[in-house]
Amino acid sequence: MAASTQLATLAWRNLWRNKLRTSIMLGAVVFGLVGVVAMIGFVAGLYSNMIQNAIAWQTSQLQIHNRHYLENPDIQDTLLQPKVITDLLATLPEVAAWSERFIAEGMVASARANRGIRINGVVPDQEVRVTPIAGAIVEGAWLDDQGRNPVLVSKKTAERLKLRLGSKIVLTFTDAQGDVAGAAFRVRGIFRTPSTNFDEGNLFVRHKDLAALAGLSGSHEIAVRLHEEDYRAFDTVLAVKTRLQAVSDPGNRIRDWQQIQPLLASILGQMGVSNAIIIGIYVVAMGFGIVNIMLMSVFERTREFGVLMAVGMQKHRVFTLILLESAWLGVCGGLLGLLAGYALMQLLGYTGIALGTMAEGLGAFGADTLFYPRVTASEYALIFVTVVAASLLAALYPARQILRKPPAEAMAEKH
Numbered sequence: 001m002a003a004s005t006q007l008a009t010l011a012w013r014n015l016w017r018n019k020l021r022t023s024i025m026l027g028a029v030v031f032g033l034v035g036v037v038a039m040i041g042f043v044a045g046l047y048s049n050m051i052q053n054a055i056a057w058q059t060s061q062l063q064i065h066n067r068h069y070l071e072n073p074d075i076q077d078t079l080l081q082p083k084v085i086t087d088l089l090a091t092l093p094e095v096a097a098w099s100e101r102f103i104a105e106g107m108v109a110s111a112r113a114n115r116g117i118r119i120n121g122v123v124p125d126q127e128v129r130v131t132p133i134a135g136a137i138v139e140g141a142w143l144d145d146q147g148r149n150p151v152l153v154s155k156k157t158a159e160r161l162k163l164r165l166g167s168k169i170v171l172t173f174t175d176a177q178g179d180v181a182g183a184a185f186r187v188r189g190i191f192r193t194p195s196t197n198f199d200e201g202n203l204f205v206r207h208k209d210l211a212a213l214a215g216l217s218g219s220h221e222i223a224v225r226l227h228e229e230d231y232r233a234f235d236t237v238l239a240v241k242t243r244l245q246a247v248s249d250p251g252n253r254i255r256d257w258q259q260i261q262p263l264l265a266s267i268l269g270q271m272g273v274s275n276a277i278i279i280g281i282y283v284v285a286m287g288f289g290i291v292n293i294m295l296m297s298v299f300e301r302t303r304e305f306g307v308l309m310a311v312g313m314q315k316h317r318v319f320t321l322i323l324l325e326s327a328w329l330g331v332c333g334g335l336l337g338l339l340a341g342y343a344l345m346q347l348l349g350y351t352g353i354a355l356g357t358m359a360e361g362l363g364a365f366g367a368d369t370l371f372y373p374r375v376t377a378s379e380y381a382l383i384f385v386t387v388v389a390a391s392l393l394a395a396l397y398p399a400r401q402i403l404r405k406p407p408a409e410a411m412a413e414k415h
Helices: 002-015 019-059 067-071 082-089 124-130 132-136 155-161 196-201 207-214 234-247 262-300 302-310 315-351 356-365 377-403 407-412
Strands: 062-066 095-109 114-122 137-140 150-154 168-174 180-191 202-206 221-226 252-256
Touching: 002 315, 019 132, 019 262, 019 315, 019 377, 062 067, 062 234, 067 252, 082 095, 082 221, 082 234, 095 124, 095 155, 095 207, 114 124, 114 155, 114 168, 114 207, 124 132, 124 221, 132 137, 150 155, 150 168, 150 196, 155 180, 155 196, 180 207, 196 202, 202 207, 221 234, 234 252, 262 315, 262 377, 302 315, 315 377
Parallel strands: 114 202, 150 180
Antiparallel strands: 062 221, 062 252, 095 114, 095 168, 095 221, 137 180, 150 202, 168 180
16 A cells, blocks of 8 residues: 555656646646536537427427327317326326317418418416416417407517517318318417427417317317426336326327427437547547657656666556556546536536527527536546546556666666
8 A cells, every 4th residue: 555655656746847748738638628518518508408498398298199189180189088187187296287288280361471380279377387488478468368369479470470469360270070260369469489490380379269169179288297397307207107198098199208309309319429429539639648748758767767677666566657647647637627617617507608699590499599508417527537547548658668678778768
C-alpha cells in the first residue's frame, strides 16, 4: 500500500515538472469536456422537450380506441362499453385525469377559404385537465357551456382563413348515415401550441355539439394522463395499461404513447447512440493529445528511467508510474471539466436556451421556442469514466516505447 502511495505521489510530481505543458493539456481537456457536456445537454434537452410536448398535446400517456376505428377511421366506430373503462380510471391512484373525445375528419370553411381539419369534440372540464390547451389560448376564452356552437381554432388556421374572435365558420363532415352534415360555429378562442403540425390540423368544439350533429352518442377516444409525467418512467404507463386491458372490451385497443408515436420511441432510443458518438469523437481527439504529451514527457526523461531500472526498479513499476501520470491528467481534467460543465448546465437550466430563428423550423417537430438542457448523473459518470480510461490507454504506447530500451541504452540517451 505504501509503495502504491509513493508511486502515485511521484507520478503527481512528475506531471507538474513542466507546468506550462500540463496546464495547456488540462485546459484542452476541460474546454473539450465543457463542449461535450453542453452538446449532450442540448441534444437531450431538445429531444426531451419534443417528447414531453408530444405527450402533453397529442398522445397523453395512454389512448383507448375501438380497434376498427384505428384500422379505418369511421365515425360509427365508437368505443365499446366506455363506462367500464372510466369507472376503473376513477379508482386508479396513478391516473390524474382522462378526456373523452368525439372525433370527425371534415372541412372547415370561412367566407375566404376552406381546408381539411380534424374536429375534436371534447368535454371542456375533462380536456382542460388532460392537455394544456386552455393555457395556450392567445385570444378569447376556452370552451364552456355558454353559447351555441362555439369553436376553438389555432392561430395558423385563423390566419389562413382570415378569422378573428366572433367569426363564423362552417364545419362539414360525413355523419353516421353517410350523408354530409354541417353547421355554423362561432370562434370563441384562438390557440397556439409548440407544434405547427398540430395547429394546422386540429380545432376543438364541444363533445355534445359534435355528437348531436353526427347523430351519434359515445366517444371515439379516451386520452389518459398520469400523475407521473416523466416520460422515462415507462413502467407506470405499462402497469396502468395492463389494468385497463383486463376490464376493457376486446373490441377496444389500449395504446401507450410509444405505440401511438413510434417516432418518439425511436428518438428515445437514439439518444444513447448520439451521446456515445459525441463522447467518442472527443475521446479520440483527447487521446491523441495525451499520447503526444506523454511521449514528450517520457522521452525527456529517458535517462532518468534508465537510471531507475539500472538501480533495480522493476519494469512493471516504471510502467505503472507512467500510467499513473496519465491517469492523474485524466482524473484532474475530467473532474475540472465536469465541474465546469455542471455549472454551465445549472446556469442554462435556469435561463433556458432560446432557439431564435430556428424556432419556426423546429416547431414542425413540436419543440418550444425556449427549452432547458439536461444531463443526468449517469451521463456525467459515463463521461468521467471514459475520459480516465482513454487517458490510461493513451499512456500505453509511450510506456511501451520506454520499456523496450535496455537500461544502459536509456542512460546513454541525451535530450
